[in-house]
Amino acid sequence: MTEKIRIETTGAPPATGTYSQAIRHGNLLFVTGQTGRNPKTSRLEDGLEAQTRRVLSNIGAVLSAAGCSPRDILKATLILADMRDFKQVDSLYVDWLPEDRKVCHPARTVLQAPLPHGALVMLEVIAGYPVTPFLDPREKIFEYFALQLGERNWRGKDVLDFGGNVGALLQDPAATIDEERYWCMEIIKEAVDLGRKLYPRAHWVFYDKYNFFFNPHGDPSLKIPDCGGQKFDVIAAYSVFTNNNQADMLDMVPQLVDMLKPEGVLAFTFIDPHHHSHSEWHEDGGPSNLRWRLEKARREGTDVDVEGTLARARGARWCILVNDRDLYVDTHEIAAYAPEDQKTFHIFYTSEYMAELIPDAEILPPVNNELHHCCLLRRRTE
Numbered sequence: 046m047t048e049k050i051r052i053e054t055t056g057a058p059p060a061t062g063t064y065s066q067a068i069r070h071g072n073l074l075f076v077t078g079q080t081g082r083n084p085k086t087s088r089l090e091d092g093l094e095a096q097t098r099r100v101l102s103n104i105g106a107v108l109s110a111a112g113c114s115p116r117d118i119l120k121a122t123l124i125l126a127d128m129r130d131f132k133q134v135d136s137l138y139v140d141w142l143p144e145d146r147k148v149c150h151p152a153r154t155v156l157q158a159p160l161p162h163g164a165l166v167m168l169e170v171i172a173g174y175p176v177t178p179f180l181d182p183r184e185k186i187f188e189y190f191a192l193q194l195g196e197r198n199w200r201g202k203d204v205l206d207f208g209g210n211v212g213a214l215l216q217d218p219a220a221t222i223d224e225e226r227y228w229c230m231e232i233i234k235e236a237v238d239l240g241r242k243l244y245p246r247a248h249w250v251f252y253d254k255y256n257f258f259f260n261p262h263g264d265p266s267l268k269i270p271d272c273g274g275q276k277f278d279v280i281a282a283y284s285v286f287t288n289n290n291q292a293d294m295l296d297m298v299p300q301l302v303d304m305l306k307p308e309g310v311l312a313f314t315f316i317d318p319h320h321h322s323h324s325e326w327h328e329d330g331g332p333s334n335l336r337w338r339l340e341k342a343r344r345e346g347t348d349v350d351v352e353g354t355l356a357r358a359r360g361a362r363w364c365i366l367v368n369d370r371d372l373y374v375d376t377h378e379i380a381a382y383a384p385e386d387q388k389t390f391h392i393f394y395t396s397e398y399m400a401e402l403i404p405d406a407e408i409l410p411p412v413n414n415e416l417h418h419c420c421l422l423r424r425r426t427e
């Protein structure tokens with residue numbers, strides 16, 4: 046995720062000039078220098094102590110609006126109108142930091158400089174998002190579906206990003222989706238919480254459904270929440286059924302179709318193990334998708350027999366690669382893994398087999414240098 050996301054909150058004075066309160070870029074958050082202005086009155090508080098407390102609460106409000114907290118501060122720049130105030134400001138700042146940061150303080154620079162409107166103290170910070178696994182959607186998801194659907198203008202459409210993580214479709218700079226009409230349904234609770242902070246006007250639904258590695262403690266039989274009866278023009282699921290078992294996919298697809306408006310469309314992706322999706326990058330046609338996955342796993346340190354695994358997958362209509370190493374071919378029967386050993390689950394379908402599984406689907410080849418094929422299902426009015 047490399048898009049720049051502007052953070053806005055009424056918990057701190059609004060950005061009134063040519064700047065933002067904060068900008069998120071990837072896993073870093075850059076917070077503009079805050080002075081001791083009260084966000085309600087826009088006036089500076091009286092005196093050094095009140096101004097410093099207000100600076101800290103303003104910084105805290107911006108961090109919180111962006112899904113961070115003072116615990117996540119990596120670097121602080123403290124600017125004082127008078128360096129003689131340092132001791133008092135420093136003690137308030139250290140008190141404000143959470144306990145664990147009183148041992149491992151953020152990096153810091155302290156400067157003396159004239160401050161706007163006679164402010165006595167200013168603080169700016171850079172924070173790093175807590176490293177939570179799986180909170181990192183890919184870019185260009187909107188672009189992919191816009192190409193597959195042949196429709197770039199999604200304004201006015203009600204859109205469900207099924208398995209959209211922290212807002213994958215909306216985060217694509219190319220997206221033309223109204224935030225108010227965007228819904229994201231996710232099985233990772235932290236993704237829903239962070240997404241809601243990043244896009245407060247959108248709708249966020251936690252779906253506590255079992256998944257081999259994204260939600261191993263979820264409920265395997267839970268049906269999809271009906272979103273209060275909301276129906277959708279587009280339901281998109283990028284790289285979601287690639288990580289769910291076949292029975293769950295076949296159970297969820299009709300439920301999603303039922304959530305479409307008349308003439309609405311469900312678009313979801315899958316990966317064909319034998320397709321050479323990256324052929325345009327390679328003069329020799331490039332690796333098959335399964336070879337690509339196995340070679341990636343090996344580069345990242347998994348001890349996997351690439352050639353032996355590919356030989357076993359030859360002719361497979363579908364297969365599952367568990368923990369980047371254990372291959373199951375044309376079978377639902379996979380070994381039992383303890384939750385802590387449930388690392389990855391990649392399921393592959395040939396396009397022919399997907400067409401047999403979902404006969405009403407229109408199946409489209411990958412676009413935009415992606416690995417994924419696309420399945421389109423429309424809700425027809427009789």
Ligand SMILES: C[S@@+](CC[C@H](N)C(=O)[O-])C[C@H]1O[C@@H](n2cnc3c(N)ncnc32)[C@H](O)[C@@H]1O
Nearest residue numbers: 182183208209210213231232233259283284285
């Ligand atoms: C590989 S990630 C893709 C995320 C996002 N769609 C993207 O393309 O960047 C798969 C996402 O689907 C979510 N997911 C998996 N199974 C799901 C299910 N049954 N319902 C909703 N979300 C699901 C996961 O939690 C995860 O965020």
